[in-house]
Amino acid sequence: MCGAGAGESPPHVVVLRWWSGGAASSCGGDSDEEISQDVLEANIESLFDGNAQEINKFKSLCMGILELEEKCQFLSKENLELKSEVLNKDSHINILSLENNELKESVDKYRKAVLDLTICQAKIDNVFTLDVKSDIGFVENSSISSSSKTNDGVALDLTPIVIESLKPKSFVPTCHHCGKIGHIKPRCNIYRKTLKSPSSPPIVRELIRSKKKFIPTCHNCGKIGHVRPKCNAPKKTYVFKSLKNVKGKRRKTYIHTPSHDTSLKDQMQYLLSEVVKLSRVVIPQTISGSSSPPLVSNKKV
Structure with a gap:
């Protein structure tokens, strides 16, 4: 083994020769008896095999680290995108809150308008009742209790409207x-x-x-x-006058009768009922805070 060339033998054999030569120089001829050359070569080969396995494990760990770094970069990008979306949602929420406040203000205005209309209806009903007369003289219909008066002194009959056909x-x-x-x-x-x-x-x-x-x-x-x-049936009152138009024909004219007043009252009641319907559509009960529907005055004529 000592006569062989060092460049032609494998690395573990060279190491073995170097170790065996040093041992022979120090200990002399007793080295051949203590350690055999075959055992040393087998141990060195096992060490080199374990080293190769450790190198492969290290390479696989490096590849895993690279993959984790790529995942970390991807997740950081997603985090930035999610932060931008959160900012956009916050701005949208602020805009919607401003619109909600504006709608609340408009609802309050409509509620005040409806209350004003109910007071106006009570005043108009009072004006119509002043025209009612009896055989004795002027009679005023005041069948409303004093407990249902408003701050303006106008009496209100808070009952729902019933529209008669x-x-x-x-x-x-x-x-x-x-x-x-x-x-x-x-x-x-x-x-x-x-x-x-x-x-x-x-x-x-x-x-x-x-x-x-x-x-x-x-x-x-x-x-x-x-x-x-x-x-x-109630009789109609007519007044015939000899009025001539352009063609020379006579025509009939009618005087003012109580039926005209009743028709005007019916029209006013219908218009006020339509206003109340619109207010119920515009003003939701959740915002107004009242569980009962809005009531207006309904006086029988």
Whole structure:
């Protein structure tokens, strides 16, 4: 083994030779007896194999460290993006809070307007009741308790509004010649035929006219079966004046009657009910803080 070249042998063999040569120089011929060369070579080979395994483990750990650094960089970028999103959300929340405050102010304005309208309705009802008269003289309807008065001294009847449906027109066109319903005498075909027939003399025409069946028709309510003097419906007041227009025809004019006042009251009640409906849509109950619906005055006329 000593005669072999050092460059041709592996590294662990060179180390073994160096160690064996030093041991031989120090101890002499007894080294061959204590340590055998084969055992030393096997130990050195095992040491080099363990070193290679440790190097591979170190390389794998370095690769894992690089991967963790890349993940850390990626997570840092995501963290920055999330911070920017949080800032945007905070700005959006501030804008929405400002809009909410503006809406609360507008709701308060609408609530005040509705309260003013209820007070105005009570004043208008009081004005309408001043026009009611009896046989003795001027009578004022004041059936409201003193406990329901406001700061302005106007009495309010806090009951919900009930809208009564307006009565339809009860006029039914009736022919006074044939007695049928649905047309009037000037548009009756039977009446026109009797007038246009050239063969019938005037006496026959009068006989034909006299044979028609009389059906009493009320000119006040428009119903069939009774005449105007026996009508139980409220009578209409008319004033006929000989007023002529451009074509020279006369026309009828009507005077002011209590029915006009009732129609105006109905219109006012309908408009106020529509205002209350709009206020209920605009003002939510959660903001107003009241569980009951808004109430307005409703006085029966």
